[in-house]
Amino acid sequence: MYKLRATIIKDLRVLTRDKVGLTLMFVMPIVLAIVITSVQNGTFKLVNENKVPLLVCNRDSGEASRQLVQAIDHIGMFSIIGVSAAQTDRQLTDRMHAKDALVAIIIPPGFSQKIMANAQFVASKALRNMGMQQDEKTGQPVRPEPITLYYHPVLQESFRSSIQGSLNGALQLVQNKAVLRSVYLSLDEKQVPDSLENEITGNLADIREIPISRDGSRNIPNATQHNVPAWTIFAMFFIVISLGSSVVREKLNGSFIRLKTLPTSYLVALVSKQVTYLSVALLQAAVIFAIGVWLFPLMGLPRLNLPKDLAGLFLVTLICGWCAVSYAICIGVFAQTQEQANGFGAVSVVLMAAIGGIMVPSFVMPASFRAAMQLSPLHWCLESYYGLFLEGGKLGDILSNILPLLGITFLLQVIILVGLRRKRLI
Amino acid sequence: MSTAAVQIEHLGFRYPGQQGMCITDLNLRVEAGDRFGLFGPNGAGKTTLMNLMTGLLDYKQGSIRLLGQELGRHDKSFTRLFGFVPQDFSFYQELTPLENLAFFGAWSGLGKKEISARSAQLMEVLGLSDVKNKPVLTFSGGMKRRVNLAIGVIHNPSILFLDEPTVGVDIHTRLAIIDYLKQLNQAGTTLIYTSHQLSEAEDLCQTIALIDQGKIIASDSLQGLLAKHGELGLEGLFLNLTGRAYRDG
Numbered sequence: 084m085y086k087l088r089a090t091i092i093k094d095l096r097v098l099t100r101d102k103v104g105l106t107l108m109f110v111m112p113i114v115l116a117i118v119i120t121s122v123q124n125g126t127f128k129l130v131n132e133n134k135v136p137l138l139v140c141n142r143d144s145g146e147a148s149r150q151l152v153q154a155i156d157h158i159g160m161f162s163i164i165g166v167s168a169a170q171t172d173r174q175l176t177d178r179m180h181a182k183d184a185l186v187a188i189i190i191p192p193g194f195s196q197k198i199m200a201n202a203q204f205v206a207s208k209a210l211r212n213m214g215m216q217q218d219e220k221t222g223q224p225v226r227p228e229p230i231t232l233y234y235h236p237v238l239q240e241s242f243r244s245s246i247q248g249s250l251n252g253a254l255q256l257v258q259n260k261a262v263l264r265s266v267y268l269s270l271d272e273k274q275v276p277d278s279l280e281n282e283i284t285g286n287l288a289d290i291r292e293i294p295i296s297r298d299g300s301r302n303i304p305n306a307t308q309h310n311v312p313a314w315t316i317f318a319m320f321f322i323v324i325s326l327g328s329s330v331v332r333e334k335l336n337g338s339f340i341r342l343k344t345l346p347t348s349y350l351v352a353l354v355s356k357q358v359t360y361l362s363v364a365l366l367q368a369a370v371i372f373a374i375g376v377w378l379f380p381l382m383g384l385p386r387l388n389l390p391k392d393l394a395g396l397f398l399v400t401l402i403c404g405w406c407a408v409s410y411a412i413c414i415g416v417f418a419q420t421q422e423q424a425n426g427f428g429a430v431s432v433v434l435m436a437a438i439g440g441i442m443v444p445s446f447v448m449p450a451s452f453r454a455a456m457q458l459s460p461l462h463w464c465l466e467s468y469y470g471l472f473l474e475g476g477k478l479g480d481i482l483s484n485i486l487p488l489l490g491i492t493f494l495l496q497v498i499i500l501v502g503l504r505r506k507r508l509i
Numbered sequence: 510m511s512t513a514a515v516q517i518e519h520l521g522f523r524y525p526g527q528q529g530m531c532i533t534d535l536n537l538r539v540e541a542g543d544r545f546g547l548f549g550p551n552g553a554g555k556t557t558l559m560n561l562m563t564g565l566l567d568y569k570q571g572s573i574r575l576l577g578q579e580l581g582r583h584d585k586s587f588t589r590l591f592g593f594v595p596q597d598f599s600f601y602q603e604l605t606p607l608e609n610l611a612f613f614g615a616w617s618g619l620g621k622k623e624i625s626a627r628s629a630q631l632m633e634v635l636g637l638s639d640v641k642n643k644p645v646l647t648f649s650g651g652m653k654r655r656v657n658l659a660i661g662v663i664h665n666p667s668i669l670f671l672d673e674p675t676v677g678v679d680i681h682t683r684l685a686i687i688d689y690l691k692q693l694n695q696a697g698t699t700l701i702y703t704s705h706q707l708s709e710a711e712d713l714c715q716t717i718a719l720i721d722q723g724k725i726i727a728s729d730s731l732q733g734l735l736a737k738h739g740e741l742g743l744e745g746l747f748l749n750l751t752g753r754a755y756r757d758g
Contacts, residue, residue, distance in 0.1 A: 089615030093601065093608070100603040100644070337599035341660065344563050346589040347616040507567070 086347055090355035097329065098359065104325030108367060112318025116311055116371055120384055123306035134162035135246065138187035138233075140175055142168045145195020147257050151230075152190075154253035160246075161186075176233060185235040186246055197227035198261050206265035215270070230254070259284045297476040305385040311375040312468035313441045315400075316461055318371065319364045319407040320435070323414055323428035326360050330415025331424045339508065349508040353499070357408050364404030390471035395478035399471060402488055403464040409495035410460065416502040435459040440466075463488035512577045514668050514699035515539040515562060521570030522561060522723075531557050532723040534571075539701060539716070541576070541667075544694050546714030547703045548747065554723040555703040556596070559672050562701070563593050575668060589618050592666035596673040598653050599660070602646040606637050606656045609645065610663055617664035624663070631659040634689060651682035658686060662693060669693065671702045675709065687713050707747055719747060 098104065137155070141148050156163050164184060166175060175187050204224050232250065234243055263283055267275045333339055342349060375387025390396050411428065418424035436442055438452055439461030448456065456462045463484050470481035478485075503509045515537065522532040532554055539545045549555050560566040562573055564580055573580040575590055600609045607628055614624035632638045635655040640648065645656055658674060671690070675683045690713060694700050702713065710717050710731065718728040727734065 085620065086615045089612050093604065093612040096608055097601055097603050336602070337595055337597035338601060340565060340595050340597070341593065341599035341613065342616065343565055344588055344591075344593040345613070345616040346587070346618050351616075507565075 086351050087355055087358075090351055091359055094329075094355050094359040098325065098363070101325060101329075104328075107324050108318065108322060108363060109370060112314055112321065112367065112371060113374060115317065116314040116374065117379075117382070117384075119314065120306045120310040120379070121382075123310060124384055135160060135186060136164055136184035137161040138164050138166050138175060138178060138184045140166040140168060140170055140187065140189045142192045143190050143194040145199075147195035147198040147261060148190045149195075150260065151194075151253060151257045154256045155188075155250065158249050158253060160249050172231075172233075179233060179235055182235070185238050187233040188250065189231040189233075191228035191230070194227055194230070197225050198258060199265070200225040201227065202258065202261035202265040203269075205262050206269050209262075209266065210269055256284055297470075297474050297480050300391075300475045307375055307379055307385040307387045308472050311371060311387050312472050313465055315368050315371045316403055316407075316464040316468065317432070317436050317441055318367050319404050319464075320410065320432045320461060321429070322360055322364060322407055323411040323432055324425055326356065326408065326411035327414040327418065327424035327428045328421045330356070330412060331418050331421050335421070339506075343508060349503060353412070353503070353509075356412060357405070360408045360411065361401070361404045364407055365400060368400045368404070388472075391475065392471060392477040395476075395481070396471055398478060399464075399467045399481070399485065402485060402492070403467070406460045406464065406488055406492040406495070409492050409499065413495050413499050413502070416499055416506075432461075435461045438462070439464075457487070460488060460491045463491070512541060513538045513574070514541040514543065514576060515545075515701065516574040516577075517562075517571065519571035520561065520568060520573060522557065522566065522568050524557075530723060532561070532568075535723065535725060537718060537725055537728070539699065541699050542694070542697060544691075544700045544713055544715045545702065546710045546717045547701065547720060548705065548707060548710060548717060549703075549720035550705065553721045555705075555720055556672060557723075558720065559670055559701075559703055563591065563670050564588060589664065590666060591668040591670060592617075592661040592664065594658050594661035594669070594671045594674050596676060598645075598657055600645065600656060602653075603644055605640075605642050605644055606632065606659065607641045609656060609660055613660045614663045619664055627663050627665070628659075631663065634692075635659055636685065651678040654678050654682060654686065658689070662698075666698060668699045668701060671700065673704050674702070675704070675706070683709075 139152055139155070141152060152163065155161055166178075166187075172189065175189065179185065179187055201224060230250075232247065234246070238246075260280060263280060264275055267273070333342075342352065372387060372389065376389065380386045410432075414424050414428045414431075418427065436459075438448070438455050439445070439459035440448070440456065441461055445453075445456055445462065445465075466484040467481045467488065470476040470484060474480070500509065516539075517535055517537040520532055520535040520537075521530055523530050535558070547555055547558065557566065561568050562575070562580070568581065575587075578587060578590075580587070600613070604612070610628040610631065611624055614627065619627070628641075632641045635658065637652065637655055637659070640652065645653060648656070654674065654677075658671075661671070662669060669690075674690075675686050678686070687709070690700055690702075700713075702709075704710070714731055716728075716730050717734055719726050729737070
């Protein structure tokens with residue numbers, strides 16, 4: 084036990100004198116967590132709280148186009164900037180290049196007239212089908228000129244789809260109202276009352292959004308809940324830079340040779356490194372979580388809500404840390420130089436983070452990547468954390484994520500032992 | 510017949526993937542309490558033989574006995590019998606000499622009190638007391654050599670293997686190291702020393718072996734060799750036996 088204690092003290096001393104390694108292990112992930120949460124939180128606010136500036140060039144003078152502009156405004160997503168009908172397409176796009184707005188629509192001339200003509204055709208057809216109109220004249224459907232939607236290329240596809248969906252909704256509303264009015268007029272009724280029109284065309288049922296959770300809580304997930312666990316895992320695996328190169332340094336500076344001639348098994352050093360760096364990983368998690376809980380609200384970011392199952396959180400963090408430490412030692416045992424350990428270690432962690440869902444949500448990945456995702460320990464770490472942080476689960480609920488993580492960790496330990504055996508260290 | 514510190518019989522060794530033997534049918538006996546020097550040109554097999562004697566390399570042919578016990582047949586606790594001072598600085602340069610001694614002392618099987626007492630003694634004897642709490646990283650080459658030596662002897666080994674322990678140091682440090690090694694030897698430690706600096710042989714060694722191409726080509730007491738080849742001197746004898754061609758090209 085004294086040998087282990089002396090080795091842990093030695094490892095701690097070496098670690099605390101490696102200022103660059105400490106910076107990478109603590110400062111880098113904190114900065115990442117703050118920056119990425121701030122950026123994602125900003126995007127979330129842009130979509131949900133801020134309005135998207137929209138240039139509207141209405142070249143039609145009719146009622147339907149006026150109603151369309153009203154309907155778009157009613158969505159609440161856009162801040163409408165009216166543009167003179169006399170402006171050319173070029174002038175409009177020039178304003179967009181100047182970033183006055185990222186989206187613009189042009190309602191073509193004759194839009195209202197064609198909407199109404201088409202509504203009359205649809206109304207007549209419907210009434211004939213119901214036997215309420217004898218007129219055999221069928222007429223032709225009228226397709227209005229399309230509404231032009233200009234968008235700035237910096238707009239991401241998902242955001243563009245969301246805008247297009249909203250505009251389609253507004254257009255559909257205008258068309259439905261026009262058809263309803265035509266039906267009324269064809270039946271020689273008076274104009275449809277506004278209240279009835281709204282009842283017919285409006286949404287009768289609201290959509291109630293409820294995030295699913297295992298503990299019945301209804302916390303709405305935010306950028307902090309997503310990012311803090313993800314970047315904590317990334318930080319733990321980035322221990323590879325300090326630990327991997329520490330193992331290589333020992334090999335290169337001859338310490339290994341001396342250790343091989345001493346009456347102590349290298350397993351003691353192996354246990355010591357795992358205990359020391361696992362403590363570091365736990366400390367990293369504690370620091371990042373503390374920042375999420377106490378510092379984020381002061382910075383205007385959403386507060387991190389810790390899971391109710393704190394024992395489960397500790398155990399998952401412990402297993403994630405152990406896996407990260409095992410991976411780092413594995414890299415250190417097999418790398419021949421510090422450059423190899425640092426280069427391969429860092430790149431492999433970034434790749435595993437990418438395929439593991441740290442950088443891009445795993446559900447949007449192509450099917451071919453899903454198999455690779457299962458091999459990334461960061462994926463299982465993230466799923467375990469999300470089970471606790473987002474789903475309100477307990478340890479029992481995330482066993483299916485912890486078991487593969489433990490499997491990968493044991494495999495890494497076996498590879499380490501084989502590597503040390505081949506080097507005759509154990 | 511007394512127990513030899515090292516007894517090597519018919520030792521053969523080849524590095525994996527290499528065609529020729531690096532050590533061929535080598536026989537050697539070093540008496541307990543001796544100051545034994547192993548000399549040879551670059552690539553002669555000195556470091557390989559040292560690594561075989563310290564268990565860093567495995568051998569399949571022949572036998573190596575340290576104090577009568579076969580090296581390959583014992584567990585790691587057997588290594589407590591000897592100390593090793595490698596040619597490279599084999600310690601943690603971020604740590605101070607005392608911190609290094611605390612760690613390597615524990616790994617050598619010593620308790621906290623023993624380590625503390627031995628460390629203080631070694632720092633004094635090797636002239637490191639003033640810098641014992643400074644990181645080794647800031648030391649000169651000579652000071653690092655002394656730290657390297659201190660770690661090798663912290664557990665008072667019966668046999669001390671030294672691989673070029675004075676390489677790259679000034680004359681003062683070299684003489685201080687040699688004086689300290691003589692003190693150790695007087696206290697009962699057998700010294701087994703390799704170098705390619707023959708001048709050190711006369712200062713330190715009682716018995717000398719010359720190795721070339723993995724074979725012992727001459728072995729005797731220093732006086733015996735000088736008596737036989739007095740007119741050549743050690744350097745002349747060395748060149749006579751090994752030739753003048755480059756050996757590291």
